[in-house]
Amino acid sequence: MRTYLVTGGAGFIGSNYIHYMFRKYDNEIRIINVDALTYAGNLENLADIENRDNYTFVKANICDREAIDKIFAENDIDRVVHFAAESHVDRSIVNPEIFVQTNVLGTATMLNAAKKAWELPDGTFKEGKKFLHVSTDEVYGSLPEDGGYFYETTPYAPHSPYSASKAGSDMLVRAYMDTYKFPANITNCSNNYGPYQFPEKLIPLTINNALAGKKLPIYGDGKNVRDWLYVDDHAKAIDMVQEKGKLFETYNVGGHNEKQNIEIVKTIIEVLREELSDDDPRKAHVTEDLITYVEDRKGHDRRYAIAPDKIKAEIGWEPETMFKEGIRKTIKWFFENEEWMKNVTSGDYQKYYEGMYSKKLS
Ligand code: NAD
Numbered sequence: 001m002r003t004y005l006v007t008g009g010a011g012f013i014g015s016n017y018i019h020y021m022f023r024k025y026d027n028e029i030r031i032i033n034v035d036a037l038t039y040a041g042n043l044e045n046l047a048d049i050e051n052r053d054n055y056t057f058v059k060a061n062i063c064d065r066e067a068i069d070k071i072f073a074e075n076d077i078d079r080v081v082h083f084a085a086e087s088h089v090d091r092s093i094v095n096p097e098i099f100v101q102t103n104v105l106g107t108a109t110m111l112n113a114a115k116k117a118w119e120l121p122d123g124t125f126k127e128g129k130k131f132l133h134v135s136t137d138e139v140y141g142s143l144p145e146d147g148g149y150f151y152e153t154t155p156y157a158p159h160s161p162y163s164a165s166k167a168g169s170d171m172l173v174r175a176y177m178d179t180y181k182f183p184a185n186i187t188n189c190s191n192n193y194g195p196y197q198f199p200e201k202l203i204p205l206t207i208n209n210a211l212a213g214k215k216l217p218i219y220g221d222g223k224n225v226r227d228w229l230y231v232d233d234h235a236k237a238i239d240m241v242q243e244k245g246k247l248f249e250t251y252n253v254g255g256h257n258e259k260q261n262i263e264i265v266k267t268i269i270e271v272l273r274e275e276l277s278d279d280d281p282r283k284a285h286v287t288e289d290l291i292t293y294v295e296d297r298k299g300h301d302r303r304y305a306i307a308p309d310k311i312k313a314e315i316g317w318e319p320e321t322m323f324k325e326g327i328r329k330t331i332k333w334f335f336e337n338e339e340w341m342k343n344v345t346s347g348d349y350q351k352y353y354e355g356m357y358s359k360k361l362s
Protein backbone atom coordinates (compact mmCIF):
# COMPACT_ATOMS: atom_id res chain seq x y z
CA MET A 1 0.00 0.00 0.00
CA ARG A 2 1.37 3.40 -0.99
CA THR A 3 1.98 5.82 1.90
CA TYR A 4 1.53 9.58 1.50
CA LEU A 5 2.96 12.18 3.85
CA VAL A 6 0.81 15.30 3.48
CA THR A 7 1.98 18.50 5.16
CA GLY A 8 -0.58 21.19 6.05
CA GLY A 9 -3.46 18.75 5.58
CA ALA A 10 -5.61 20.52 8.18
CA GLY A 11 -5.71 23.69 6.07
CA PHE A 12 -8.00 24.60 3.20
CA ILE A 13 -6.46 22.90 0.17
CA GLY A 14 -4.72 20.14 2.14
CA SER A 15 -7.97 18.96 3.74
CA ASN A 16 -9.79 19.03 0.40
CA TYR A 17 -6.92 17.05 -1.13
CA ILE A 18 -7.12 14.41 1.64
CA HIS A 19 -10.89 14.08 1.10
CA TYR A 20 -10.32 13.81 -2.65
CA MET A 21 -7.66 11.12 -2.25
CA PHE A 22 -9.81 8.96 0.07
CA ARG A 23 -12.78 9.34 -2.27
CA LYS A 24 -10.60 8.23 -5.17
CA TYR A 25 -8.36 5.57 -3.60
CA ASP A 26 -10.32 4.59 -0.46
CA ASN A 27 -8.30 1.82 1.24
CA GLU A 28 -5.62 1.53 -1.45
CA ILE A 29 -3.51 4.26 0.15
CA ARG A 30 -2.41 5.41 3.58
CA ILE A 31 -2.16 9.10 4.49
CA ILE A 32 -0.13 10.65 7.29
CA ASN A 33 -1.04 14.30 7.81
CA VAL A 34 1.50 16.49 9.57
CA ASP A 35 0.26 19.92 10.58
CA ALA A 36 1.22 22.43 13.28
CA LEU A 37 -2.42 23.57 13.62
CA THR A 38 -1.75 27.28 13.30
CA TYR A 39 -4.77 29.63 13.13
CA ALA A 40 -5.35 28.23 9.60
CA GLY A 41 -5.26 24.56 10.56
CA ASN A 42 -8.48 23.00 11.76
CA LEU A 43 -9.05 19.33 12.55
CA GLU A 44 -12.79 19.90 12.11
CA ASN A 45 -12.00 19.92 8.37
CA LEU A 46 -11.13 16.22 8.67
CA ALA A 47 -13.67 15.10 11.28
CA ASP A 48 -15.35 12.66 8.90
CA ILE A 49 -12.16 10.77 8.06
CA GLU A 50 -10.24 10.93 11.35
CA ASN A 51 -11.19 7.39 12.41
CA ARG A 52 -10.10 5.69 9.23
CA ASP A 53 -7.50 2.96 9.83
CA ASN A 54 -5.46 4.27 6.90
CA TYR A 55 -5.24 7.87 8.20
CA THR A 56 -2.92 9.26 10.88
CA PHE A 57 -2.60 12.82 12.17
CA VAL A 58 0.69 14.07 13.62
CA LYS A 59 0.80 17.50 15.21
CA ALA A 60 4.23 18.90 14.38
CA ASN A 61 5.89 21.94 12.89
CA ILE A 62 7.61 21.37 9.54
CA CYS A 63 10.57 23.37 10.86
CA ASP A 64 11.05 20.76 13.62
CA ARG A 65 13.74 18.57 12.06
CA GLU A 66 13.60 15.86 14.74
CA ALA A 67 9.83 15.46 14.47
CA ILE A 68 9.93 15.27 10.67
CA ASP A 69 12.89 12.85 10.63
CA LYS A 70 11.02 10.66 13.10
CA ILE A 71 8.01 10.40 10.76
CA PHE A 72 10.30 9.29 7.92
CA ALA A 73 12.17 6.86 10.20
CA GLU A 74 8.99 5.20 11.45
CA ASN A 75 7.16 5.03 8.11
CA ASP A 76 8.14 4.00 4.62
CA ILE A 77 6.91 7.18 2.93
CA ASP A 78 6.37 6.87 -0.83
CA ARG A 79 4.96 10.28 -1.65
CA VAL A 80 5.26 13.68 -0.02
CA VAL A 81 2.66 16.31 -0.90
CA HIS A 82 3.83 19.55 0.67
CA PHE A 83 1.08 22.11 1.32
CA ALA A 84 2.10 23.48 4.73
CA ALA A 85 2.73 27.19 4.48
CA GLU A 86 1.72 30.58 5.73
CA SER A 87 -0.63 31.48 2.90
CA HIS A 88 -2.26 34.88 3.34
CA VAL A 89 -0.78 37.92 1.56
CA ASP A 90 -2.32 40.45 3.99
CA ARG A 91 -0.79 38.69 6.99
CA SER A 92 2.58 38.57 5.21
CA ILE A 93 2.52 42.35 4.86
CA VAL A 94 2.03 42.72 8.63
CA ASN A 95 4.36 39.93 9.77
CA PRO A 96 6.76 38.73 7.06
CA GLU A 97 9.20 36.74 9.22
CA ILE A 98 6.95 33.79 9.97
CA PHE A 99 6.50 33.40 6.21
CA VAL A 100 10.26 33.02 5.75
CA GLN A 101 10.43 30.57 8.64
CA THR A 102 7.62 28.26 7.58
CA ASN A 103 7.73 28.62 3.82
CA VAL A 104 11.49 28.70 3.25
CA LEU A 105 13.02 26.96 6.28
CA GLY A 106 10.12 24.54 6.63
CA THR A 107 10.45 23.50 3.00
CA ALA A 108 14.21 23.06 3.49
CA THR A 109 13.51 20.77 6.46
CA MET A 110 11.03 18.71 4.43
CA LEU A 111 13.42 18.38 1.49
CA ASN A 112 16.30 17.38 3.69
CA ALA A 113 14.30 14.80 5.61
CA ALA A 114 12.97 13.21 2.40
CA LYS A 115 16.42 13.22 0.81
CA LYS A 116 17.93 11.53 3.86
CA ALA A 117 15.21 8.88 3.93
CA TRP A 118 15.17 8.16 0.19
CA GLU A 119 18.81 8.49 -0.91
CA LEU A 120 20.79 5.32 -1.66
CA PRO A 121 24.53 4.94 -0.97
CA ASP A 122 25.33 5.65 -4.65
CA GLY A 123 23.51 9.00 -4.54
CA THR A 124 20.47 7.85 -6.51
CA PHE A 125 17.03 7.62 -4.94
CA LYS A 126 14.85 4.65 -4.03
CA GLU A 127 12.52 3.65 -6.86
CA GLY A 128 9.10 5.31 -6.99
CA LYS A 129 9.62 7.97 -4.31
CA LYS A 130 8.22 11.39 -5.18
CA PHE A 131 7.97 14.82 -3.56
CA LEU A 132 5.39 17.33 -4.79
CA HIS A 133 5.81 20.95 -3.76
CA VAL A 134 2.54 22.88 -3.92
CA SER A 135 3.13 26.47 -4.95
CA THR A 136 1.36 29.49 -6.33
CA ASP A 137 1.17 31.60 -9.49
CA GLU A 138 1.98 34.63 -7.31
CA VAL A 139 5.72 33.84 -7.64
CA TYR A 140 5.56 35.14 -11.22
CA GLY A 141 4.56 38.63 -10.09
CA SER A 142 1.89 40.73 -11.75
CA LEU A 143 0.62 40.86 -15.34
CA PRO A 144 -0.59 43.93 -17.20
CA GLU A 145 -4.36 44.33 -17.40
CA ASP A 146 -4.42 44.02 -21.16
CA GLY A 147 -2.69 40.74 -21.79
CA GLY A 148 -0.15 38.01 -21.20
CA TYR A 149 -0.11 34.79 -19.21
CA PHE A 150 2.14 33.03 -16.73
CA TYR A 151 3.99 30.10 -18.31
CA GLU A 152 6.31 27.67 -16.52
CA THR A 153 9.18 29.59 -18.15
CA THR A 154 8.04 33.02 -16.93
CA PRO A 155 10.83 34.53 -14.78
CA TYR A 156 10.04 34.80 -11.08
CA ALA A 157 9.21 38.34 -9.90
CA PRO A 158 7.39 38.07 -6.56
CA HIS A 159 6.19 41.27 -4.86
CA SER A 160 4.64 40.37 -1.51
CA PRO A 161 6.50 38.76 1.39
CA TYR A 162 4.17 35.77 0.87
CA SER A 163 5.03 35.29 -2.79
CA ALA A 164 8.72 36.01 -2.15
CA SER A 165 8.82 33.28 0.50
CA LYS A 166 7.01 30.84 -1.82
CA ALA A 167 9.47 31.75 -4.59
CA GLY A 168 12.31 30.99 -2.17
CA SER A 169 10.81 27.59 -1.40
CA ASP A 170 10.34 26.82 -5.11
CA MET A 171 13.99 27.71 -5.76
CA LEU A 172 15.09 25.28 -3.05
CA VAL A 173 13.07 22.49 -4.65
CA ARG A 174 14.58 23.35 -8.05
CA ALA A 175 18.05 23.32 -6.48
CA TYR A 176 17.45 19.84 -4.99
CA MET A 177 16.25 18.56 -8.36
CA ASP A 178 19.21 20.10 -10.23
CA THR A 179 21.90 19.24 -7.70
CA TYR A 180 20.87 15.83 -6.40
CA LYS A 181 18.36 14.68 -9.04
CA PHE A 182 15.95 14.65 -6.11
CA PRO A 183 12.65 13.15 -7.40
CA ALA A 184 10.27 16.09 -7.23
CA ASN A 185 7.72 18.21 -9.06
CA ILE A 186 6.45 21.72 -8.47
CA THR A 187 2.92 22.88 -9.21
CA ASN A 188 2.11 26.59 -9.42
CA CYS A 189 -1.62 27.06 -9.07
CA SER A 190 -3.93 30.05 -9.36
CA ASN A 191 -6.37 31.22 -6.63
CA ASN A 192 -8.49 28.42 -5.17
CA TYR A 193 -11.95 28.57 -3.61
CA GLY A 194 -14.32 26.01 -2.11
CA PRO A 195 -15.33 24.30 1.15
CA TYR A 196 -13.20 24.76 4.30
CA GLN A 197 -11.55 27.99 3.11
CA PHE A 198 -10.71 30.23 6.05
CA PRO A 199 -12.76 33.47 5.94
CA GLU A 200 -9.75 35.78 5.70
CA LYS A 201 -9.63 35.18 1.92
CA LEU A 202 -11.89 37.10 -0.46
CA ILE A 203 -14.57 34.49 -1.28
CA PRO A 204 -15.39 33.04 2.18
CA LEU A 205 -15.01 36.48 3.77
CA THR A 206 -17.57 37.88 1.33
CA ILE A 207 -20.00 34.99 1.91
CA ASN A 208 -19.70 35.27 5.68
CA ASN A 209 -20.00 39.06 5.80
CA ALA A 210 -22.91 39.19 3.36
CA LEU A 211 -24.92 36.67 5.38
CA ALA A 212 -24.21 38.64 8.55
CA GLY A 213 -25.20 41.92 6.86
CA LYS A 214 -21.66 43.30 7.25
CA LYS A 215 -19.87 45.51 4.73
CA LEU A 216 -17.97 43.80 1.91
CA PRO A 217 -14.50 45.34 1.72
CA ILE A 218 -13.07 45.73 -1.79
CA TYR A 219 -9.47 46.86 -2.01
CA GLY A 220 -8.66 49.76 -4.34
CA ASP A 221 -10.80 50.01 -7.47
CA GLY A 222 -11.94 46.35 -7.36
CA LYS A 223 -10.50 45.71 -10.80
CA ASN A 224 -7.60 43.49 -9.78
CA VAL A 225 -7.87 40.18 -11.58
CA ARG A 226 -7.38 36.69 -10.19
CA ASP A 227 -7.73 33.37 -12.04
CA TRP A 228 -10.07 31.25 -9.88
CA LEU A 229 -10.08 27.45 -9.62
CA TYR A 230 -12.43 25.19 -7.65
CA VAL A 231 -10.33 23.40 -5.04
CA ASP A 232 -11.24 19.83 -6.13
CA ASP A 233 -9.82 20.59 -9.56
CA HIS A 234 -6.54 21.53 -7.87
CA ALA A 235 -6.56 18.31 -5.82
CA LYS A 236 -7.08 16.33 -9.00
CA ALA A 237 -4.22 18.15 -10.75
CA ILE A 238 -1.83 17.37 -7.90
CA ASP A 239 -2.71 13.69 -8.01
CA MET A 240 -2.38 13.60 -11.82
CA VAL A 241 1.02 15.32 -11.74
CA GLN A 242 2.30 12.67 -9.30
CA GLU A 243 0.80 9.87 -11.37
CA LYS A 244 1.45 11.03 -14.92
CA GLY A 245 3.84 13.96 -14.78
CA LYS A 246 7.51 13.83 -15.68
CA LEU A 247 9.81 14.06 -12.70
CA PHE A 248 11.73 17.33 -12.25
CA GLU A 249 9.08 19.30 -14.15
CA THR A 250 7.02 22.27 -13.06
CA TYR A 251 3.33 22.43 -14.02
CA ASN A 252 1.12 25.51 -13.96
CA VAL A 253 -2.43 24.79 -12.79
CA GLY A 254 -5.32 27.10 -13.67
CA GLY A 255 -8.50 27.18 -15.65
CA HIS A 256 -8.56 30.38 -17.72
CA ASN A 257 -11.12 31.78 -15.33
CA GLU A 258 -10.04 35.37 -14.90
CA LYS A 259 -12.35 37.65 -12.93
CA GLN A 260 -12.10 41.11 -11.43
CA ASN A 261 -12.64 41.16 -7.66
CA ILE A 262 -15.78 43.25 -8.06
CA GLU A 263 -17.27 40.62 -10.40
CA ILE A 264 -16.54 37.94 -7.80
CA VAL A 265 -18.33 39.83 -5.06
CA LYS A 266 -21.33 40.61 -7.29
CA THR A 267 -21.59 36.94 -8.36
CA ILE A 268 -21.55 35.84 -4.73
CA ILE A 269 -24.38 38.26 -3.90
CA GLU A 270 -26.38 37.04 -6.90
CA VAL A 271 -25.98 33.35 -6.05
CA LEU A 272 -26.63 33.95 -2.33
CA ARG A 273 -29.89 35.66 -3.24
CA GLU A 274 -30.86 32.74 -5.50
CA GLU A 275 -30.11 30.22 -2.77
CA LEU A 276 -31.73 32.04 0.18
CA SER A 277 -35.43 31.33 0.48
CA ASP A 278 -37.82 34.30 0.36
CA ASP A 279 -38.75 33.91 4.01
CA ASP A 280 -35.10 33.95 5.17
CA PRO A 281 -34.64 37.31 6.96
CA ARG A 282 -31.05 37.55 5.64
CA LYS A 283 -32.31 37.99 2.10
CA ALA A 284 -33.27 41.59 2.84
CA HIS A 285 -29.70 42.67 3.57
CA VAL A 286 -27.77 40.49 1.08
CA THR A 287 -27.54 43.20 -1.59
CA GLU A 288 -24.89 45.13 -3.48
CA ASP A 289 -25.38 48.00 -1.00
CA LEU A 290 -22.95 46.14 1.28
CA ILE A 291 -20.07 46.65 -1.18
CA THR A 292 -17.56 49.10 0.30
CA TYR A 293 -14.40 50.25 -1.45
CA VAL A 294 -11.51 50.51 1.01
CA GLU A 295 -7.84 51.54 0.98
CA ASP A 296 -5.82 49.35 -1.39
CA ARG A 297 -3.51 46.53 -0.27
CA LYS A 298 0.16 47.63 -0.26
CA GLY A 299 1.95 46.42 -3.41
CA HIS A 300 -1.32 44.91 -4.70
CA ASP A 301 -0.62 42.73 -7.77
CA ARG A 302 -2.89 43.81 -10.62
CA ARG A 303 -3.52 40.62 -12.52
CA TYR A 304 -2.70 36.90 -12.35
CA ALA A 305 -3.50 34.53 -15.23
CA ILE A 306 -2.18 31.03 -15.71
CA ALA A 307 -1.49 29.37 -19.06
CA PRO A 308 -2.35 25.72 -18.29
CA ASP A 309 -1.23 24.49 -21.73
CA LYS A 310 1.55 22.20 -20.47
CA ILE A 311 -0.49 20.29 -17.88
CA LYS A 312 -3.27 19.87 -20.45
CA ALA A 313 -0.98 18.67 -23.24
CA GLU A 314 1.32 16.41 -21.19
CA ILE A 315 -1.02 15.09 -18.51
CA GLY A 316 -4.52 15.63 -19.86
CA TRP A 317 -5.67 17.68 -16.85
CA GLU A 318 -8.45 20.20 -17.33
CA PRO A 319 -10.69 21.86 -14.75
CA GLU A 320 -14.17 20.37 -14.48
CA THR A 321 -16.03 22.94 -12.41
CA MET A 322 -17.39 26.05 -14.09
CA PHE A 323 -17.10 29.16 -11.93
CA LYS A 324 -20.76 29.80 -11.18
CA GLU A 325 -21.34 26.12 -10.42
CA GLY A 326 -18.31 26.14 -8.09
CA ILE A 327 -19.50 29.26 -6.30
CA ARG A 328 -22.95 27.68 -5.87
CA LYS A 329 -21.41 24.49 -4.44
CA THR A 330 -19.26 26.57 -2.10
CA ILE A 331 -22.21 28.67 -0.90
CA LYS A 332 -24.33 25.55 -0.32
CA TRP A 333 -21.46 24.03 1.66
CA PHE A 334 -21.29 27.13 3.86
CA PHE A 335 -25.08 26.98 4.38
CA GLU A 336 -24.79 23.35 5.46
CA ASN A 337 -21.80 24.04 7.70
CA GLU A 338 -22.79 27.12 9.66
CA GLU A 339 -21.34 25.56 12.80
CA TRP A 340 -17.93 25.31 11.10
CA MET A 341 -18.06 29.01 10.21
CA LYS A 342 -19.19 29.92 13.71
CA ASN A 343 -16.30 28.00 15.24
CA VAL A 344 -13.58 29.41 12.98
CA THR A 345 -14.80 32.98 13.34
CA SER A 346 -14.89 32.96 17.12
CA GLY A 347 -11.94 34.02 19.29
CA ASP A 348 -8.77 35.02 17.44
CA TYR A 349 -10.52 35.64 14.15
CA GLN A 350 -12.41 38.59 15.67
CA LYS A 351 -9.11 40.18 16.72
CA TYR A 352 -7.69 39.63 13.24
CA TYR A 353 -10.79 41.08 11.58
CA GLU A 354 -10.86 44.15 13.82
CA GLY A 355 -7.14 44.79 13.25
CA MET A 356 -7.40 44.40 9.49
CA TYR A 357 -10.71 46.11 8.73
CA SER A 358 -12.01 48.37 11.53
CA LYS A 359 -9.99 51.40 10.36
CA LYS A 360 -10.58 50.64 6.67
CA LEU A 361 -14.34 50.27 7.06
CA SER A 362 -14.94 53.16 9.49
P1 NAD B 1 -3.99 27.37 4.58
O1 NAD B 1 -3.41 28.60 5.21
O2 NAD B 1 -5.46 27.19 4.56
O3 NAD B 1 -3.39 26.06 5.27
C1 NAD B 1 -2.05 25.96 5.64
C2 NAD B 1 -1.91 24.76 6.57
O4 NAD B 1 -0.52 24.63 6.91
C3 NAD B 1 -2.67 24.93 7.88
O5 NAD B 1 -3.32 23.71 8.22
C4 NAD B 1 -1.58 25.25 8.89
O6 NAD B 1 -1.89 24.80 10.22
C5 NAD B 1 -0.40 24.48 8.31
N1 NAD B 1 0.89 25.07 8.71
C6 NAD B 1 1.25 26.39 8.66
N2 NAD B 1 2.49 26.53 9.14
C7 NAD B 1 2.93 25.29 9.48
C8 NAD B 1 4.14 24.79 10.00
N3 NAD B 1 5.18 25.60 10.29
N4 NAD B 1 4.26 23.46 10.20
C9 NAD B 1 3.22 22.61 9.91
N5 NAD B 1 2.05 23.03 9.43
C10 NAD B 1 1.91 24.36 9.20
O7 NAD B 1 -3.38 27.35 3.11
P2 NAD B 1 -4.02 26.82 1.75
O8 NAD B 1 -4.79 27.91 1.13
O9 NAD B 1 -4.64 25.50 2.01
O10 NAD B 1 -2.70 26.62 0.88
C11 NAD B 1 -1.98 25.39 0.91
C12 NAD B 1 -0.77 25.50 0.00
O11 NAD B 1 -1.20 25.79 -1.33
C13 NAD B 1 0.20 26.60 0.37
O12 NAD B 1 1.51 26.12 0.16
C14 NAD B 1 -0.12 27.73 -0.60
O13 NAD B 1 1.02 28.52 -0.86
C15 NAD B 1 -0.54 26.94 -1.81
N6 NAD B 1 -1.49 27.62 -2.72
C16 NAD B 1 -2.64 28.18 -2.22
C17 NAD B 1 -3.54 28.78 -3.09
C18 NAD B 1 -4.84 29.37 -2.59
O14 NAD B 1 -5.57 29.99 -3.36
N7 NAD B 1 -5.21 29.17 -1.34
C19 NAD B 1 -3.28 28.83 -4.46
C20 NAD B 1 -2.09 28.24 -4.95
C21 NAD B 1 -1.21 27.64 -4.05
Ligand code: TYD
Pocket residue numbers: 089090191200201202203205217218219220224225226261297
Ligand atom coordinates in the same frame (compact mmCIF):
# COMPACT_ATOMS: atom_id res chain seq x y z
P1 TYD C 1 -7.11 36.83 -1.41
O1 TYD C 1 -8.30 35.96 -1.31
O2 TYD C 1 -6.47 37.35 -0.15
O3 TYD C 1 -6.04 36.05 -2.31
P2 TYD C 1 -4.64 36.57 -2.97
O4 TYD C 1 -4.25 37.85 -2.34
O5 TYD C 1 -3.71 35.46 -2.63
O6 TYD C 1 -4.93 36.69 -4.44
O7 TYD C 1 -7.49 38.09 -2.31
C1 TYD C 1 -8.02 37.93 -3.61
C2 TYD C 1 -8.20 39.31 -4.20
O8 TYD C 1 -9.23 40.00 -3.48
C3 TYD C 1 -6.96 40.20 -4.10
O9 TYD C 1 -6.87 41.00 -5.26
C4 TYD C 1 -7.23 41.07 -2.88
C5 TYD C 1 -8.74 41.21 -2.90
N1 TYD C 1 -9.41 41.36 -1.57
C6 TYD C 1 -10.33 42.40 -1.37
O10 TYD C 1 -10.59 43.23 -2.28
N2 TYD C 1 -10.92 42.50 -0.16
C7 TYD C 1 -10.67 41.62 0.87
O11 TYD C 1 -11.23 41.79 1.98
C8 TYD C 1 -9.74 40.55 0.63
C9 TYD C 1 -9.42 39.56 1.72
C10 TYD C 1 -9.14 40.45 -0.62
